[in-house]
Amino acid sequence: MSFLFSSSLGRKLVMAVTGVSLIAFLLVHCLINAMVFFNDGGATFNVAAEFMSANWFIRTMEIGLFAGLLLHIAQGLWLVGDNQKKRKSRYQINGGSANSTWYSRSMGLLGTIILIFLVLHLKHFWVVSRFEIPHGITEEHTLFHEMIEIFENPIAVIVYVLGCISLSYHLLHGFSSAFQTLGVNHKSYTPLIKSLGVGFSIVVPLIFAAIPVVMHLGLIK
Amino acid sequence: MGNSMKINLKVWRQKNQNTSGSFETYSVEASPDMSFLEMFDVLNEQLIEEGKEPVAFDHDCREGICGMCSMVINGRPHGPKQGVTTCQLHMRSFKDGDTVVVEPWRSNAFPIVKDLSVDRGAFDRIISSGGFVSVNTGSAVDANSILIPKETADTAFEAATCIGCGACVSACKNASAMLFVGAKVTQLSELPQGKVERESRVVAMVNQMDAEGFGACSNTGACAAECPKEIPLSVIANLNREYYKAKLNGK
Numbered sequence: 001m002s003f004l005f006s007s008s009l010g011r012k013l014v015m016a017v018t019g020v021s022l023i024a025f026l027l028v029h030c031l032i033n034a035m036v037f038f039n040d041g042g043a044t045f046n047v048a049a050e051f052m053s054a055n056w057f058i059r060t061m062e063i064g065l066f067a068g069l070l071l072h073i074a075q076g077l078w079l080v081g082d083n084q085k086k087r088k089s090r091y092q093i094n095g096g097s098a099n100s101t102w103y104s105r106s107m108g109l110l111g112t113i114i115l116i117f118l119v120l121h122l123k124h125f126w127v128v129s130r131f132e133i134p135h136g137i138t139e140e141h142t143l144f145h146e147m148i149e150i151f152e153n154p155i156a157v158i159v160y161v162l163g164c165i166s167l168s169y170h171l172l173h174g175f176s177s178a179f180q181t182l183g184v185n186h187k188s189y190t191p192l193i194k195s196l197g198v199g200f201s202i203v204v205p206l207i208f209a210a211i212p213v214v215m216h217l218g219l220i221k
Numbered sequence: 222m223g224n225s226m227k228i229n230l231k232v233w234r235q236k237n238q239n240t241s242g243s244f245e246t247y248s249v250e251a252s253p254d255m256s257f258l259e260m261f262d263v264l265n266e267q268l269i270e271e272g273k274e275p276v277a278f279d280h281d282c283r284e285g286i287c288g289m290c291s292m293v294i295n296g297r298p299h300g301p302k303q304g305v306t307t308c309q310l311h312m313r314s315f316k317d318g319d320t321v322v323v324e325p326w327r328s329n330a331f332p333i334v335k336d337l338s339v340d341r342g343a344f345d346r347i348i349s350s351g352g353f354v355s356v357n358t359g360s361a362v363d364a365n366s367i368l369i370p371k372e373t374a375d376t377a378f379e380a381a382t383c384i385g386c387g388a389c390v391s392a393c394k395n396a397s398a399m400l401f402v403g404a405k406v407t408q409l410s411e412l413p414q415g416k417v418e419r420e421s422r423v424v425a426m427v428n429q430m431d432a433e434g435f436g437a438c439s440n441t442g443a444c445a446a447e448c449p450k451e452i453p454l455s456v457i458a459n460l461n462r463e464y465y466k467a468k469l470n471g472k
């Protein structure tokens with residue numbers, strides 16, 4: 001199995017497999033978050049959030065998720081660093097814009113922005129609900145209340161929106177790229193995967209980004 | 222020769238592998254009907270007359286099949302046109318008075334020999350590591366004894382049109398050679414004669430590719446977009462499939 005960390009193709013396989021699992025996680029995360037749009041004071045959302053934290057199966061999955069995320073980050077940074085060393089003398093004129101999209105060439109940068117956002121995001125919600133630092137989630141102060149409180153701050157809202165924009169561009173390339181790496185390139189399925197990828201990359205980050213904005217504007221209470 | 226045009230050239234000049242290069246500016250009177258390489262011939266005549274060192278550049282067939290010509294023109298391998306090599310690019314693709322920047326393929330795996338000429342021996346070493354079929358010599362077998370479906374033959378032939386010019390490496394932000402290796406692996410693994418050694422071949426070729434110092438693939442698609450033979454990105458997906466299958470079988 002050492003080829004997964006030594007060969008260029010093996011390392012790409014790790015990126016694709018962890019990437020696809022992170023996409024699956026995003027879908028679940030997004031569906032649960034979208035429950036705040038019921039505008040029922042967070043009642044439905046809190047039930048779902050409670051279920052996700054009290055369930056042993058999901059807690060086990062969480063360990064796998066973090067392992068996958070760390071692997072994606074470490075392998076990604078290592079690949080970006082390695083790839084940059086393959087061309088020591090730079091081109092005077094870079095014609096990249098004529099043959100590829102800017103975001104496909106900036107996955108490392110976009111990923112780093114998402115990573116910085118993630119540190120803040122985990123501190124805001126995950127650390128609070130798992131480790132009760134600085135305070136825990138209670139019947140009176142639910143996760144929904146915590147969200148309302150955090151998104152009162154306009155800077156937090158801006159950071160979350162920027163994080164979602166980076167996520168969107170990261171997915172615009174990453175979604176279909178993962179399938180290509182996994183060897184799925186088919187006359188009729190590939191256009192379908194590409195359209196699905198574009199839809200996912202726009203809709204999911206848009207739902208994520210809408211929550212801080214509507215909460216800040218007081219449209220959801 | 223019809224109306225002539227003035228082209229300002231910024232050309233990469235580098236004495237050899239061990240020295241650092243720089244750009245030199247030249248002015249050439251060209252005809253719109255000249256190929257890009259013929260315009261360089263005119264420049265070199267000019268330089269020889271002035272007693273200066275002519276620009277070294279690779280070329281051979283000048284009809285788009287040998288894969289020798291290798292110039293990055295205004296940031297794009299083989300210039301601005303789709304599906305053509307530098308030798309088939311004509312000056313009518315430029316305007317009178319244009320400034321054109323010409324650089325060599327840039328990749329650690331392709332060291333610069335001189336000026337615009339690079340050493341693409343890395344590709345040869347990848348081919349010798351596994352890009353062949355081992356068959357017993359003897360009299361040719363009857364062509365109809367091994368039936369090959371038309372679709373398979375077409376896929377193999379499409380991949381086999383790769384001329385190994387290295388534009389894929391030069392266009393890739395990671396200087397990756399996967400389009401080249403993918404084309405060679407696809408061409409051989411599709412056909413019955415090449416299927417026999419498919420697993421050992423793909424592992425050997427990928428190992429050699431990594432050892433030569435080419436980067437990994439980011440699926441940006443730049444290689445396929447710049448390939449003068451329009452090799453599709455699907456050959457890289459096929460390379461991945463072949464490699465993972467071989468690894469699953471313990472190769």
